[in-house]
Amino acid sequence: MSTIILGIESSCDDTSASILKDGKILSNCIANQDAHRLYGGVVPEVASRAHQKNIIPVVDLAIRQAGINKQDIDAIAFTKGPGLIGSLIVGVSFAKAYALSLGIPMIEVHHMQAHVLAHFAEQPHPAFPFLCLTVSGGHTQIVLVKSHLEMEVIGHTLDDAAGEAFDKTGKLLGLDYPAGPIIDRLAQDGNARFEFPEPKIQGLNFSFSGLKTSILYFLKEELKKDPHFIKNSMNDICASVQARIISILMAKLKRASRETGIKEIAIAGGVSANSGLRKALQENAARFGWNAHIPKIEYCTDNAAMIAVAGYYKFLEGVFVGQEVAPVARWK
Numbered sequence: 001m002s003t004i005i006l007g008i009e010s011s012c013d014d015t016s017a018s019i020l021k022d023g024k025i026l027s028n029c030i031a032n033q034d035a036h037r038l039y040g041g042v043v044p045e046v047a048s049r050a051h052q053k054n055i056i057p058v059v060d061l062a063i064r065q066a067g068i069n070k071q072d073i074d075a076i077a078f079t080k081g082p083g084l085i086g087s088l089i090v091g092v093s094f095a096k097a098y099a100l101s102l103g104i105p106m107i108e109v110h111h112m113q114a115h116v117l118a119h120f121a122e123q124p125h126p127a128f129p130f131l132c133l134t135v136s137g138g139h140t141q142i143v144l145v146k147s148h149l150e151m152e153v154i155g156h157t158l159d160d161a162a163g164e165a166f167d168k169t170g171k172l173l174g175l176d177y178p179a180g181p182i183i184d185r186l187a188q189d190g191n192a193r194f195e196f197p198e199p200k201i202q203g204l205n206f207s208f209s210g211l212k213t214s215i216l217y218f219l220k221e222e223l224k225k226d227p228h229f230i231k232n233s234m235n236d237i238c239a240s241v242q243a244r245i246i247s248i249l250m251a252k253l254k255r256a257s258r259e260t261g262i263k264e265i266a267i268a269g270g271v272s273a274n275s276g277l278r279k280a281l282q283e284n285a286a287r288f289g290w291n292a293h294i295p296k297i298e299y300c301t302d303n304a305a306m307i308a309v310a311g312y313y314k315f316l317e318g319v320f321v322g323q324e325v326a327p328v329a330r331w332k
């Protein structure tokens, strides 16, 4: 008998639904919210209202694209947290109502664990144990992955996340939100000729807030000399900032590999879509004999396929939750 999981993701500004059959993705539909572009960041109340509008059409589309009937679904996996509470409430409430009406069990999923498990959406899967650099808009972690459900965070950011460093730099440069993909594109035609300091943080932890401040002061100084500095040097500024963010991330990843002796290395989360980071991982893999795992772009940024995959492994272990479940904005 086959197992069909409906995955639902609504932790930030994307509403997504996915159908997974026996571990294989049949559909992965995402409604992006353009409304936040105007504000230079995600506005929680706007996000939660957009989720309410999008969730039924997105789930409906995922079911139709997968070519199944809703009665075929065996369980509903949903993001319980971490994320924006108003956004999470929409997904969790929908999952509860839908599970109740179909008479099927629910599976709660940790958003960051799902980013890691996105690697199991397609072959080849990483072998256990592996290290996963999980870099998103809200988190920056090095995760020691022991099994599908057993993970240990061995390094994390002490302040801003890597995605936040991209987005806040974009704001200083007058770019739209989210700035990560825009900086990535502009950096491709730039020369990383500006030096930004590397933070001195002990162990496997990260810090990005100093970088943001140094970029701010750098721009102020340069704009005094040339009021058109940003416009004239946009590509080089983007290339320089991106190079520094990548070097900070890779330095800790190398250290983690050295300290644990693990050479099975993965990246995940929205920032793992960055072309420079993907290239840096491949270069380091060749240099240090790593077996590198880089997810397809559609599994890097927020998506419900990763929620369905995480749900599938919990389903196999029989780990379900009841109707009393509630979303958690900060979930360790």
Ligand code: KG4
Binding pocket: 012, 135, 136, 137, 138, 139, 162, 163, 164, 166, 167, 178, 179, 180, 181, 184, 269, 270, 271, 272, 273, 274, 275, 300, 301, 302
């Ligand atoms: O995982 P994600 O979609 O959402 C969260 O869970 O936060 O990550 C979003 C983050 C944003 O900060 C966005 O700017 C960044 O990922 N991002 C990128 C790229 N694509 C998305 N950063 C750098 N380069 C990219 N190509």
Ligand code: ZN
Binding pocket: 111, 115, 136, 137, 269, 270, 301, 302
């Ligand atoms: Zn995410």
